[in-house]
Amino acid sequence: MNGFILTLDQSFLIDVAWQLLNTVILCGVLSFLLYKPVLKFMEKRRERIQNQLDTADEKLTDAGRLKAEYEKKLREINTEREEILSMARTRAAQREQEIISQAKKEAETLKNRAMTDIQREQEKAKDEMKKQIIEISSAMASRFIKASIDENQQKKLADEVISELGDVKWQN
Amino acid sequence: MDSGLDFNNHIIATFKLFGIDIRFTDTILNTWIIMAVLILFAIVVRIKLNKFKDVPETGFQNFIEAIVEAMDSFVSSNMGIKYKYFGNWFFGVFAFVLFSNLFGLLSFRAPTADLATTGALAFTTFILIHFMGIMTAKGSYFKAYLEPVPFLLPINIISEFATPVSLSFRLFGNILGGTIIMGLVYSLPAYVKVGIPAALHVYFDVFAGALQTFIFVMLSMAFIGDKIPEEMKN
Numbered sequence: 001m002n003g004f005i006l007t008l009d010q011s012f013l014i015d016v017a018w019q020l021l022n023t024v025i026l027c028g029v030l031s032f033l034l035y036k037p038v039l040k041f042m043e044k045r046r047e048r049i050q051n052q053l054d055t056a057d058e059k060l061t062d063a064g065r066l067k068a069e070y071e072k073k074l075r076e077i078n079t080e081r082e083e084i085l086s087m088a089r090t091r092a093a094q095r096e097q098e099i100i101s102q103a104k105k106e107a108e109t110l111k112n113r114a115m116t117d118i119q120r121e122q123e124k125a126k127d128e129m130k131k132q133i134i135e136i137s138s139a140m141a142s143r144f145i146k147a148s149i150d151e152n153q154q155k156k157l158a159d160e161v162i163s164e165l166g167d168v169k170w171q172n
Numbered sequence: 173m174d175s176g177l178d179f180n181n182h183i184i185a186t187f188k189l190f191g192i193d194i195r196f197t198d199t200i201l202n203t204w205i206i207m208a209v210l211i212l213f214a215i216v217v218r219i220k221l222n223k224f225k226d227v228p229e230t231g232f233q234n235f236i237e238a239i240v241e242a243m244d245s246f247v248s249s250n251m252g253i254k255y256k257y258f259g260n261w262f263f264g265v266f267a268f269v270l271f272s273n274l275f276g277l278l279s280f281r282a283p284t285a286d287l288a289t290t291g292a293l294a295f296t297t298f299i300l301i302h303f304m305g306i307m308t309a310k311g312s313y314f315k316a317y318l319e320p321v322p323f324l325l326p327i328n329i330i331s332e333f334a335t336p337v338s339l340s341f342r343l344f345g346n347i348l349g350g351t352i353i354m355g356l357v358y359s360l361p362a363y364v365k366v367g368i369p370a371a372l373h374v375y376f377d378v379f380a381g382a383l384q385t386f387i388f389v390m391l392s393m394a395f396i397g398d399k400i401p402e403e404m405k406n
Contacts (some may be wrong), residue, residue: 003180005348006287011195013289016295023199027264035263037221038240045226048244048287089369161309 177359179352181286199286206283207375250393252405258393259378265293273347273381276354277373282381283346287340290388296339301318302328305399313328313399334393339388346384350376 149157185196217236228234243266247259271282283289303315317328354376357369397405 003178003182005180011193012288014194014302014329015199015286017293018194019203019283019286019292022200022207022293023289023296026210026268027261029211030214030264030267031260033211033218034236035240035260037218039244039259040236041214041221041224042241048226065232077373116341118358155270168354 173294177355179348181280181281181356197286199289201274202280203268203283203289204274206268209266210271210318210348210350212390218383246389247393250390251397252400254405255304255397255400258300258396261296263343265296266385269343270382270385270386273385274377276351276377276381282347282377283342284384285351287344290340290344291336293343293388294336294394297395298336300392300396301399302380303331304396308400308404312401336339339391339395341389343384346380350380396404 181197183195184198184201186193187196188194220232221236224233228237240263243259243263246255247262248256251258269284272282272289275282276285292386309316317325319328354369354372358365360368
């Protein structure tokens with residue numbers, strides 16, 4: 001088996017061409033089977049992760065925005081609640097005053113009416129009493145008169161009354 | 173040679189195609205072995221890729237992601253994010269050169285210890301340098317040959333051609349040197365050979381091999397990136 005270390009002739013050029021072909025084939029196959037697919041795989045993964053990070057970021061900002069919004073709304077609701085409560089309180093106080101004053105007024109009217117009633121009843125009782133006193137006194141008087149005067153005197157009295165009545169007529 | 177020293181790139185077979193002698197050498201055979209291993213590995217990765225999770229669960233996925241990621245950021249930082257598709261090319265070159273350099277560990281002759289291999293790689297770099305230069309810089313690509321002063325044109329042209337030569341010979345020389353030294357060491361009497369070759373393998377194959385791979389790829393990227401105007405890189 002003969003060999004060589006270095007020759008610079010036509011065979012060398014053919015060897016170079018041969019090795020060129022070998023290298024190109026090897027590089028092509030390695031690129032096609034290994035380098036490109038792996039790079040593509042990693043690139044895709046990078047993009048996917050980037051996308052996920054982006055969406056996560058977006059969601060985080062969204063969440064922050066929503067949180068601020070809700071907090072604002074909560075604050076608004078609280079203030080509104082305070083307003084409504086204070087309004088209700090003032091209205092309730094007003095109403096209380098109204099009810100009390102109305103009640104006082106009613107009580108006053110009731111008292112007044114009761115007073116007039118009492119007065120009227122008093123008057124009535126007084127009248128009644130007077131009437132009865134008059135009745136009793138006239139009954140007693142008639143008894144006294146019956147017992148003390150006779151017929152003549154009666155005639156005389158009747159005449160006197162009649163004449164007096166006549167006088168009154170005349171005077172009128 | 174009767175000394176048992178043999179650093180040669182053996183011709184396994186020759187055949188004629190269109191009247192031209194074509195030799196089938198150790199380099200070609202070993203290149204095919206490496207290609208087969210790498211392509212098999214790529215097929216395994218392609219199949220397993222379907223089972224890759226967003227969060228890596230296996231060391232295998234971590235490893236694959238790490239090497240692809242490393243190459244991606246390596247190209248991006250050297251040539252600009254816009255030209256990171258060069259990673260497709262340099263990933264293959266890196267894997268091929270690294271495996272070639274490490275092939276000596278398995279007592280194979282490294283394909284990169286043949287100028288045909290490194291020459292082919294440097295040639296592609298040379299083509300890419302000028303193709304990208306013309307495509308991106310347009311007129312200023314040609315104007316650059318007249319700078320800083322027009323009479324430096326011949327020197328500028330020579331320096332352009334020196335680039336692939338230096339690239340290919342650097343890698344070739346380093347690996348061939350390692351191969352020769354290893355051959356010499358293995359030709360020593362048996363009682364000296366205990367342990368010493370292992371340490372030398374670590375230096376010449378693993379350390380120098382990895383370093384030269386890195387240098388080759390790095391320089392290729394830098395040379396190509398150099399011809400792309402700075403403002404077009406992002």
